[in-house]
Amino acid sequence: MSKHVVILGAGYAGLRALHELQKGNSELKITLVDQNDYHFEATDIHEVAAGIQTSERITYPIKDVVKSACTTFVQGRVEKIDSENQLVHLKDQEAISYDYLIVALGYESESFGIPGVEEFSLKMVDIPTSEKVYQHLTEQMKAYKETKDENCLKIVVCGAGFTGIELLGSLHEGKKKLAEIAGVEPEKIQLYCVEAVTRLLPMFSEKLGGYGIDHLKKWGVNFLVGKPIKEIKQDTVVYLDNAETNELNELQAKTIIWTTGVSGSHVVGDSGFAAKRGRVMVNPDLTDADHNNVYIIGDCSAVMDKESNRPYPTTAQISLKMGEHAGKNIKAQLKGEATKEFTFKSLGSVASIGNSHAFGEVGKIEVKGYPASVIKKAIMDRSLFETGGIKEMLAKGRFDFYR
Ligand code: NAD
Structure with a gap:
């Protein structure tokens, strides 16, 4: 049998x-x-959250890869x-x-049991949560138009791991569209990142990790490093500002996105x-x-x-x-x-910072800048090929290699 x-x-x-x-x-x-009745490219959800990619672009129907002769799909x-x-x-x-x-x-x-994470921050783990982040962002931009409350234009990313860094890069690119909704210049939208440790991206050399962080800083991202988050309250991130004196500090923003690990x-x-x-x-x-x-x-x-x-x-x-x-x-x-x-x-790993910048390692070789973004897209296309075959790769792959 x-x-x-x-x-x-x-x-x-x-x-x-x-x-x-x-x-x-x-x-x-x-x-x-x-x-779900679809597969999603989990490595690309930050683009949906930032509004620079639609969810259709990073998903495909599961039925496309199921051979009905031997396989049954149950949703x-x-x-x-x-x-x-x-x-x-x-x-x-x-x-x-x-x-x-x-x-x-x-x-x-993963909330690590930190109070208020579930209630007052936005997760970004799948398609519905990523779409919710973007919907929330557009609502804040519209609210700014009405209220002129500067906190509507502030976005905090909690955690500077791979996910947080890639999200910050996409949010920077998404600023233009968001700014149009709010009726402001893109520079008015402020991006923050609060991170517990001081040595960021430990999987990379300090120089390479520093390249990615410096790039984001040049784009205006404000990093608060060595500041473990202790609580999330309504529109507020509470972090440990001084470990010696146990002094806490607060950062206010209407958008708080939780990316401290899974x-x-x-x-x-x-x-x-x-x-x-x-x-x-x-x-x-x-x-x-x-x-x-x-x-x-x-x-x-x-x-x-x-x-x-x-x-x-x-x-x-x-x-x-x-x-x-x-x-x-x-x-x-x-x-x-x-x-x-x-x-x-x-084979190494490459983190994107927006569409045409990236940094990482391929084998033992460090790559950065535009060439790294091309490698990143090739990696994305390869993983699409491995799950979805040639059809999905051609339909949803990244071939926009030219600047
Ligand atoms: P992560 O664990 O890699 O990073 C989480 C970051 O949050 C860390 O820097 C950590 O110090 C920080 N943090 C944790 N608790 C905190 C707190 N209370 N306050 C402030 N900061 C805090 O998690 P991730 O970025 O979600 O990634 C998960 C996994 O997926 C990792 O293995 C990662 O390598 C992988 N990933 C890979 C890619 C890629 O290859 N391009 C992209 C995304 C994720």
Whole structure:
């Protein structure tokens, strides 16, 4: 009898696994589950939040990549995984049983328990939350026209990680359009970034990270570094201004966007897997420690990097590799062969600062400026190709390489 593989999540990891499993195995029955009927490019959502890209541009329908001969797509919200009975429970739908399970449920915004984050700041983790950020921004611009309250023109990005930096670059580019709504010059819109640590972007050399930060500073972004955020209140960021005296200070703004890091999906921990911040330390072959038919991949997964003795950081690149690997290992298991250990060599990472600037590392080579932005677009196109194939890459890829 044909075996049933269920894939939870149609992000980078889930769709890459789907492609691997759909390749030449007619015996297999696959079910793909996602709460949305579209895939979105999670690395590009800051552009939607800043209003410089529409959500259509960074999404495509899941049905486009599903081969109906072997795969069924179920749009539904996963509530719990019952690994003992090999069942996936969905909200208001029948449970799905599986022989093999791939958990690729992605990430969630992490508040670290800081008071007021949920109530008074905007998340930016998916399409609806990114669209909400842009909608909120346009409302503030309209409000400024009425009230002339300068705080309507202030935007605070909380956290200067990859997400925060890329968002600031896009917000700078989005200023022109926002300023038109408010009826002001773009310079009147003020961008702030509040960051806990002083050594920004630790994955890069100080010089390279400094290049990106300096670029944003030249564009007028105000950085408050070494200032951990302690609370978010209505239109107010409260941060520790002096660690020695414990003195707090406040920054007022009508738009506060929370980008201080992410955790894996809460469903994983809720289902009894040994998760820390939603991430499970998996076996070297990407299976769960207690279930050799359950693969946990992408942002829900933690795999040790033997070189650094720390888990690999979560990126789209590693998620794609994990998806491919999990698919191959399931195929091996079906043939009665041994699974293989996951190994990963990062090709490097590049952060965009707007459409035609970027900085980062490709292999061991540091890249910056316009050439880096071309590399960044090539990376985006490649990941589109890996999840969506040639059709989606041609339709939604970035080919605007010319300035
Ligand atoms: P992150 O953890 O990389 O960065 C969060 C930042 O917020 C850190 O600098 C941290 O010091 C700061 N911070 C945390 N708590 C704070 C507080 N209370 N007050 C002020 N600052 C605080 O998170 P991210 O930027 O969301 O990225 C998540 C993952 O996704 C990372 O692994 C990142 O590398 C990856 N990512 C990669 C790309 C890319 O490759 N282009 C783009 C986006 C995200």
